[in-house]
Amino acid sequence: PMASVTKLMTLLLATEAVERGEFKLSDKVVASENAWEMGGSQIYLEPGEEMSLWDMLLAIGLQSANDASVAVAEHIMGTRESFVQAMNDRAKSLGLQDTNFVNCHGLTADNHYTSAYDMAVILKEGLKNPLFKKITAMKEYDLRGGAFKLWNTNKLLWWYDGADAGKTGWTEAANFCLATSAERDGLRLICVVLGTPEPRSHFREATKLFNYGFARYQAINIAPVGYVAGKVKIGKGQSNSVEALTADKVSVVVQRGKDKGFDSKIELPGYINAPVKKGQDLGWYIVTKDGGEVMRIKLIAREDVAKATVLEQIRKVLDSVF
DSSP: OOGGGGHHHHHHHHHHHHHTTSSOTTOEEEOOHHHHTOOSSOOOOOTTOEEEHHHHHHIIIIIOOHHHHHHHHHHHHSSHHHHHHHHHHHHHHTTOSSOBOSOSSOOOOTTOBOOHHHHHHHHHHHTTSHHHHHHHHOOEEEEGGGTEEEEOSOTHHHHSTTEEEEEEEEETTTEEEEEEEEEETTEEEEEEEEEESSTTHHHHHHHHHHHHHHHHEEEEEEEOTTOEEEEEEEESBSSSEEEEEESSOEEEEEETTOOOOEEEEEEOOSEEESOBOTTOEEEEEEEEETTEEEEEEEEEESSOBOBOOHHHHHHHHHHHHO
16 A cells, blocks of 8 residues: 555646646636545545635645545546546556556555555656646645645655655555655656655655665766757658757766766658658657667657648749759
């Protein structure tokens, strides 16, 4: 069991729905009887009480509110059951083999489980989403006009230099759990600790792991996201070429002192036909060391290139001749 660390997936689904434009942070979420009946950590929602989706998400991320989790789940998917199915579908899409959800809040239930690795993958995916990252990084928030103060239960945000996201959890069955991240000098580490026996023991263990990681590893930043790696010629298009950009930053994690000998190569087609869509996959930025591939990042089209009309194609041919 993982207790309220479960809520990382709840936040992931909700913030992704907002990013897709399906919901707005200003939307009013109405608390149901189901939300009101929740025990454990909560913000004491009353049946019929309305609160913005933004406030509900902060109640989940900071206060670990079970009642807000149910209210958001019902708002996003209609029912708790449909939301839990979406949680499991998302876990499957991430390739998680050791995770199964039966609720959106993490209170103890049969067949509700995860692994440290799987939860690290969920947190890593969430950190790609600016809204998710903002919520899990906030230390405090005034709810209900300041009448109810939210404090983030992840104390590493105060105690550990570079800690910037995460979620805690506790139940009698799960003990103390924590999934958290920290970044220093371009190196991001994700740490998941499950089942530690004492209060604050999850923070102590995570601190040890972070210290170990930052002392022994470093990030080599080779190219930023959006780096122009080359151009691809376009046939039958309104433009003759399109720039190929890195879809993500090109960064390699290595042991300290072993940062030499890396090479890069670009794989792009010499020619493609229009139309081309912005963000379309074009090729790869590949990092190698000692002849072996270390990593690859997608190269994508900077912009749309529409297909030229027949008249435009004829004009381009004539221009090239004369």
